[in-house]
Amino acid sequence: MNAPHDPTSVGAVTAQMAHFDAPIRLRSGASLPAYDIAYETYGELNAQKSNAVLVCHALNASHHVAGYYANDQSNVGWWDNLVGPGKPLDTRRFFVVGTNYLGSCFGSTGPASTNPATGKPWGADFPVVTVEDWVEAQARLAERLGIERFAAVIGGSLGAMQAMQWTLSYPDRVRHSIVVASAPKLTPQNIAFNEVARQAIMTDPDFHGGHYYEKGVVPVRGLRIARMIGHITYLSGEAMAEKFGRLLRRGALGFDFGTDFEVESYLRYQGDKFSSYFDANTYLRITKALDYFDPAADFGGDLSAAMARAKAAFLVVSFKSDWRFTPARSREMVKALLDNRKIVSYLEIDAPGGHDAFLLEDPRYHNGLRAYFASIDL
């Protein structure tokens, strides 16, 4: 049975895979001899190849940005509210590319893939990957797709770090960088949250030093806790209060350690759901990629010096209720761009959703992105 036709959906989509035989050298010094990158595209690349937009995903998402799969119609892309015909990132005008980063568990080569040297899953031996490495792989995919220069690269959170890094790794290959709910580097508090998540995973008895695939087990407990911690930081206190209040699950206090409050039930549910599909080794690596991102590090901590080589125009967006990456962190980025006299606009949206607001449909936010995309010349 077909879903009711939604004219603003890109409709049924198919994931594609690009295989690369040339080795990729990673920032760590390790290299992958060969690798696959999973991706999806929506819309048409125009004759001048000037309308391509790269969408970079954050922690737990994938190349499935918009539309749905014909054999799984409930599996809707993670940024479907933004991308489609007539949506802010309008696929009638732009050719949109979603890619899955290296190290993922959703298609691109990652820790669960087979290590050609051993014939077994990489597991713990899969290298630590960085934002720079992801951009490198995306650049190779762009070459494969015949895209010399992106009209824009956009992302939220960790995805936005890729949008920033694009302007530094390939200044001539990106015209606009759209950086949503992000930061030019993590604070010690951010890193601390990531470390708790990693410890939860690595101390799970089923983790087996990262070689759990061959044991036929999954460190579910660690992943659950990691996800629960993450979820607390994605929501604002206000959003949590509004969503759950102190509502009781069973109508009265239980005087036991079952789920008394709705918020506990929510976190357990999110943890269970996540641990059923996400790979622990991938989780460890993406949190490291977040921790390591710091383009100013090579410039003595001077972000303005780091951003000097960027040539793109920037749109930076933050959300007032986001305490994981606060507006102040976005303003650091804006200041560094202003110091370099770059073209930049900055929106500070008074949305209540916390860090997750970048995935929601606040009209001020989406209208801003719509107007910005409309102003991009093709």
Next chain:
Amino acid sequence: MTDQEQALLAARPDYAAIGQWVDRGARVLDLGCGDGSLLRYLWQVRQAPGYGVEIDDSRVLACVANDVNVLQVDLESGLSLFADGSFDTVVLSLTLQAMRHQEAILREMLRVGREVIVSFPNFGHWSARVQVMLGRMPVSETLPYEWYDTPNLHHCTITDFEDLCRKLGVRIRERLVLHQGKPVTLMPNLLGSLAVYRCTAS
């Protein structure tokens, strides 16, 4: 001049003066930039690139749609995004009277810009004086709000503003006083409804 520019100058007579005082290619910062129409105008007539600062959501959106660089930050918290001397001209057009901290913003403008341009509705205009004398807060073309719905917090007259400039050591380079779009030279604090100043640090 295009029809659009003519309509803009009719609606905002201070823009023509600001346009004359901004050098070709100058770097401009427009504080309280509204929908970005001044920055667009300065780009068209002076090829002056710039940034606008605006706090209101719908105006910020209008700037993005107008292809004007806009930064959504609160002016009251200062201009900490901007380095010392990073602009040729900093403009505060019809915004001074709506701010809480006049002294602070003028100091900040002189820190980040070589020149500052300030325009404000003149509360000393005779029609305002008459209305106050008759016992009511003034409502006019340049002061279009009722007392209970006005965004304006600190009204001043031409004399008041010049006193403040003296106190802060701000040097007034040029002054243009207007009424209904026409220059006023005789008794400006009485006959002018709109004042535009070009200032530097002394």
